[in-house]
Amino acid sequence: MGIKQFGKKVIFNMSAGLSDILYRRPYFDPESKSRVRSEDKLLHLDLVITEYCTRKCRDCSNLMQYYECPKHLTSEDVIRDLGRLLECFSIGELKILGGEPFVNQSVLIDVLHYLSGEAGGRVDRINIITNGTVIPDNDCIDAMKAEPKVEVSFSNYGKVSSRQDECVELCKDNGIRYAVIDASYDWHDFGRPVKYLESWDFLERQYKHCYNRKSCNTLYRGGFYACPRQAHGIHLGLLPDAKNEYVDLYDPAYTDKEGLRRAVLGVVRRKEHITACRFCIIGKHIHVPRGIQLESGKVRED
Numbered sequence: 603m604g605i606k607q608f609g610k611k612v613i614f615n616m617s618a619g620l621s622d623i624l625y626r627r628p629y630f631d632p633e634s635k636s637r638v639r640s641e642d643k644l645l646h647l648d649l650v651i652t653e654y655c656t657r658k659c660r661d662c663s664n665l666m667q668y669y670e671c672p673k674h675l676t677s678e679d680v681i682r683d684l685g686r687l688l689e690c691f692s693i694g695e696l697k698i699l700g701g702e703p704f705v706n707q708s709v710l711i712d713v714l715h716y717l718s719g720e721a722g723g724r725v726d727r728i729n730i731i732t733n734g735t736v737i738p739d740n741d742c743i744d745a746m747k748a749e750p751k752v753e754v755s756f757s758n759y760g761k762v763s764s765r766q767d768e769c770v771e772l773c774k775d776n777g778i779r780y781a782v783i784d785a786s787y788d789w790h791d792f793g794r795p796v797k798y799l800e801s802w803d804f805l806e807r808q809y810k811h812c813y814n815r816k817s818c819n820t821l822y823r824g825g826f827y828a829c830p831r832q833a834h835g836i837h838l839g840l841l842p843d844a845k846n847e848y849v850d851l852y853d854p855a856y857t858d859k860e861g862l863r864r865a866v867l868g869v870v871r872r873k874e875h876i877t878a879c880r881f882c883i884i885g886k887h888i889h890v891p892r893g894i895q896l897e898s899g900k901v902r903e904d
């Protein structure tokens with residue numbers, strides 16, 4: 603263990619909150635002004651292409667471990683949704699994820715081909731988020747190679763990311779940019795998706811400083827959501843479907859692009875916490891080890 607990691611461990615043992623303030627800085631929000639002022643650009647967007655994952659992480663904040671019958675999204679649906687949003691906004695960082703995106707490579711390839719055309723001019727960076735368990739095939743490698751905006755981000759769960767080293771070598775050999783996440787950080791515990799009895803002040807503070815609502819607005823099955831936990835929680839029936847807290851891109855009420863644009867900005871700029879935050883405890887600064895695996899068919903019960 604290096605000195606930096608050792609220091610983090612010592613401080614974390616003293617206080618998880620202090621460790622976060624020093625290392626993850628939840629109260630530091632350098633994009634706050636641009637997020638609020640930007641009229642026609644989304645700084646970050648998570649694009650879900652599958653509900654399947656090759657791992658079953660007990661503490662997955664996005665709730666993927668709760669899918670009993672996960673499904674792939676289709677190229678047609680994903681591209682139609684993304685195109686609808688790109689009619690109103692350009693995107694700074696587009697994160698493509700699942701679940702595990704490399705289990706749905708045909709859709710990933712189609713999305714990359716789509717972004718290599720005119721639509722791609724409206725996206726600055728493409729980040730593919732993988733758990734490092736699936737080797738992309740030759741067609742997928744070619745599609746990633748052909749798009750210089752692509753970077754592959756390895757979530758790095760140690761041994762759980764069983765094929766990460768091979769994937770990294772593939773990226774190196776093919777000149778594909780990649781990054782391996784620093785595994786010395788524990789995860790934040792977002793808690794089980796049950797209703798917590800926290801004060802209004804706690805909920806407001808938690809939402810205000812939440813990384814996910816700042817950097818992980820999510821496009822999923824025709825909806826634009828504040829965070830992935832809200833998106834999947836509603837779809838899974840685990841969280842209340844508060845329809846006025848996300849945007850249905852195909853709501854007939856949006857008769858023109860301007861109406862849709864304003865609605866999406868309403869989610870991005872929202873100040874008051876959303877209903878999903880009542881089912882979340884990220885703001886408690888509880889740390890849990892990364893990538894703890896559950897047996898198939900089980901979910902966390904504590």
Ligand code: SF4
Pocket residue numbers: 792808809812813814815828829830831832876878879880881882883884
């Ligand atoms: S539910 Fe609220 S606090 Fe939890 S990740 Fe989503 S926006 Fe953040």
